[in-house]
Amino acid sequence: MQQKSLAILNSSSSFDRTQGRDALDIALIFGSYEQRVALFFQGEGVRQLVNRQQADIIQAKDYLATFSALPFYDVEEIYVCQHSLTDRALTTDFHLDNVSVLSAGDFAKKLQQFDMVLRF
């Protein structure tokens, strides 16, 4: 199959509309078609990675738990912008392993490596 690498740029907080879920669905489907997919978290999007969120308390679907399935779809590249974390007084206490924290400059350069970018 032909290849086109996809970067998904997540910039919405965990429960902002259906942005995070809709982005995840796209990541999983591109992964299942054996395309290179990476998730990028910038701005409020970094909140999707924060550990110990409890979606059930607000009757929200815990789609964040599905992130742990990403490796089964060969989606193994997860990048987060250090600048966005610092801005929000967040640490690297994530609910996922293997998250690469990149400086703002490296984050931007990494994104350039992909053929297409979808933003949610």
Added chain:
Amino acid sequence: MSTLHLMRTSAYQQNDLTQCLDLLQANDAIVLLDDGCYNLSHHLLTANISNPIYHINEHAIARAMLDQKKISQAITLAELPALFFTFDKVITWQ
């Protein structure tokens, strides 16, 4: 590598423009369309950005927005599709 950034939101309302500028690389360009045209007067753009900036003329006129500081090149929506291919990829900010 180069990216064409389609900016559809006003920086007076949300911070897409700030995030876009954080990602901006030397060969990138920005197109202001829809509410993105309100950024024609925004300090984030009027403070010397060396990348090319375009705006959709009809979208700016509809919003009574003028490019008073001459920071941007006016194009029509009809001219935009050809631009997509002169960059390696397109990112939409909306």
Added chain:
Amino acid sequence: MQSLAFIITTSPLDNRTVTSINLITAALHNNIKVLGVFFYQQGVCNANKDIIIASDEFQPLKAWQNLQQKYDIPLHLCVTAGEKHGLIVEEQQANIDDVFTLSGLGELVELSIQATRVIQL
């Protein structure tokens, strides 16, 4: 040959949808091949033929119909998103206009691989 695919996520009541329709039309007038349009998120509401917009206003559905019929562009409707937005597939009460094709997200992958550029709107 250079080609485009579009993803539409805005509702038919959103003026940005007018922009999208005009942009796709402009691409076609410039002899750029448009491989397909994929409707996702709120964009699926564009397929709902029960939406009534005052007759003196822009009619997005009519514009999509024109695009599909004149240029034979596939209009792919994401079924999962459609169901979440009240679109009904069952024949008896179907409210999806005929110019739309029911598709899954896999179609978006195919379009993305084939198109020179994918434009998310």
